[in-house]
Amino acid sequence: xxxxxxxxxxxxxxxxxxxxQDAFQSLCQNFPSKIHLxxxxxxxAQYIAAxxxxxxxxxxxxxxxxxxxxxxxxCRVAMAVATSNSSQITLEAWFPRDYDGRFLSTGNGGxxxxxxxxxxGMGFAAxxxxxxxxxxxxxxxxxxxEVVEDFAYRSLHTGVVVGKELTKLFYEQGFxxxxxxxxxxxxxxxxxxxxxxxxxxxxxxxxxxxFSFIGLLAWSANFYTITGNANSSTFLTVAQWTAVHNEIxxxxxxxxxxxxxxxxxxxxxxxxxxxxxxxxxxxHTTCLTGQQAETVRQILxxxxxxxxxxxxxxxxxxxxxxxxxxMYAGTPFPYSTDWFRYVVYNDTTWDPxxxxxxxxxxxMAQNPFNIQTWDGxxxxxxxxxxxxxxxxGLADQLISSENSKRYYGHVxxxxxxxxxxxxxxYRLFTISGMGHCGGGSGAYLIGNxxxxxxxxxxxxNVLTAxxxxxxxxxxxxxxxxxxxxxxxxxxxxxxxxxxxVYVGPGPYTNENAWRCV
Numbered sequence: 001x002x003x004x005x006x007x008x009x010x011x012x013x014x015x016x017x018x019x020x021q022d023a024f025q026s027l028c029q030n031f032p033s034k035i036h037l038x039x040x041x042x043x044x045a046q047y048i049a050a051x052x053x054x055x056x057x058x059x060x061x062x063x064x065x066x067x068x069x070x071x072x073x074x075c076r077v078a079m080a081v082a083t084s085n086s087s088q089i090t091l092e093a094w095f096p097r098d099y100d101g102r103f104l105s106t107g108n109g110g111x112x113x114x115x116x117x118x119x120x121g122m123g124f125a126a127x128x129x130x131x132x133x134x135x136x137x138x139x140x141x142x143x144x145x146e147v148v149e150d151f152a153y154r155s156l157h158t159g160v161v162v163g164k165e166l167t168k169l170f171y172e173q174g175f176x177x178x179x180x181x182x183x184x185x186x187x188x189x190x191x192x193x194x195x196x197x198x199x200x201x202x203x204x205x206x207x208x209x210x211f212s213f214i215g216l217l218a219w220s221a222n223f224y225t226i227t228g229n230a231n232s233s234t235f236l237t238v239a240q241w242t243a244v245h246n247e248i249x250x251x252x253x254x255x256x257x258x259x260x261x262x263x264x265x266x267x268x269x270x271x272x273x274x275x276x277x278x279x280x281x282x283x284h285t286t287c288l289t290g291q292q293a294e295t296v297r298q299i300l301x302x303x304x305x306x307x308x309x310x311x312x313x314x315x316x317x318x319x320x321x322x323x324x325x326x327m328y329a330g331t332p333f334p335y336s337t338d339w340f341r342y343v344v345y346n347d348t349t350w351d352p353x354x355x356x357x358x359x360x361x362x363x364m365a366q367n368p369f370n371i372q373t374w375d376g377x378x379x380x381x382x383x384x385x386x387x388x389x390x391x392x393g394l395a396d397q398l399i400s401s402e403n404s405k406r407y408y409g410h411v412x413x414x415x416x417x418x419x420x421x422x423x424x425x426y427r428l429f430t431i432s433g434m435g436h437c438g439g440g441s442g443a444y445l446i447g448n449x450x451x452x453x454x455x456x457x458x459x460x461n462v463l464t465a466x467x468x469x470x471x472x473x474x475x476x477x478x479x480x481x482x483x484x485x486x487x488x489x490x491x492x493x494x495x496x497x498x499x500x501v502y503v504g505p506g507p508y509t510n511e512n513a514w515r516c517v
């Protein structure tokens with residue numbers, strides 16, 4: 001029974017909670033006066049209550065939504081940090097009221113508010129920077145190497161250094177462990193940290209990394225020269241790419257033991273596309289000419305340079321429908337075009353239709369600030385006790401998953417280590433049916449982003465799995481994904497170089513019917 005005395009106790013508890021809330025808000029409001037760091041200019045500090053749909057009116061439209069749902073009470077601190085006499089980064093730090101003693105830096109091409117909101121909502125003191133410029137255009141690189149340097153590595157590392165100092169200022173206890181989360185460009189940045197600044201993080205979660213960066217841009221530029229424009233005899237329509245995709249599944253889907261529309265190991269798939277060459281009486285909207293079959297063959301082949309060296313591996317089969325409107329759309333890939341115009345040649349008139357491996361050689365020789373991010377010796381990171389967990393979707397339509405496997409082999413050979421030794425600090429997981437950092441037809445909900453979260457248990461979430469590995473020494477054996485379709489199913493994704501094989505019994509949606517071999 002509730003009595004007046006119990007009500008007074010409850011009121012006292014409420015007042016204590018309210019006082020703590022007020023103290024946190026007051027700390028946030030007064031925090032700028034405590035910041036006296038070199039090259040740091042605080043723009044504002046803002047208390048944000050849980051449940052707020054935060055408006056970000058100056059967020060570049062090319063970077064996403066100007067609103068962000070916030071799930072926890074946080075103190076948002078925005079600042080400018082000078083990186084040279086002619087460059088600066090925009091940095092944000094989000095400090096949660098329910099803090100768990102962990103620091104985390106997000107990555108990627110700019111401030112990704114959804115990652116900062118996701119991780120601060122999990123109790124991390126989270127930071128994110130804009131990589132030295134706003135928006136997705138490469139124009140800020142033009143005749144401005146300081147901005148290129150920020151993009152290559154300096155923005156992220158500077159944000160980590162400043163962010164850690166701010167975390168120690170905001171919380172009396174400071175932080176116990178530091179983590180990183182990023183995918184795509186953010187995946188490359190994570191490996192740049194592992195390679196160049198091995199003391200920055202205890203744990204790095206790097207998805208679909210854009211390392212071998214120059215090779216990646218050359219490879220992406222090369223697609224336009226293969227397909228030609230929409231009027232070219234080498235161009236395939238969306239319907240024809242769908243036919244190619246269906247034929248690849250017909251030939252390769254069952255190689256893993258189950259016909260489920262998902263390739264568990266695209267390495268096994270070496271499709272014969274000539275089966276689609278038009279025969280008399282064929283429907284010419286879904287069959288191919290010999291020239292078009294050659295287009296597909298070239299796209300599914302590695303890109304080699306002037307001296308025969310491998311620049312970038314093939315696009316893994318299985319992405320054809322997604323890439324029909326991206327890589328194979330008969331238009332130049334904008335990020336590659338920007339790099340060659342504004343960095344390699346500083347020539348705004350450079351024509352992407354003229355791209356050849358000579359351009360790739362020029363870009364590779366330049367490699368500003370070692371943005372290639374291809375160092376294979378991770379011994380300093382290993383010696384620091386760091387752990388790197390990386391994942392790559394096997395249906396990635398922008399960055400071939402074969403490149404992550406290639407880098408794994410490069411590290412193994414450089415460090416003279418086999419998989420059992422690499423497993424101590426470096427684990428790569430291949431996520432079947434996952435597109436670029438998310439999406440796709442498979443069980444791709446693995447917790448790498450808020451939209452890809454199916455729970456926070458380490459068995460279902462790669463970020464909390466990384467935390468458990470770092471702090472408890474329990475290394476993830478598999479990454480358990482959840483499908484986004486209904487009815488939902490789970491699949492345990494394998495640690496490379498293992499691959500998933502259906503062995504039964506039961507339907508392919510039964511996670512226990514699969515084995516990593």
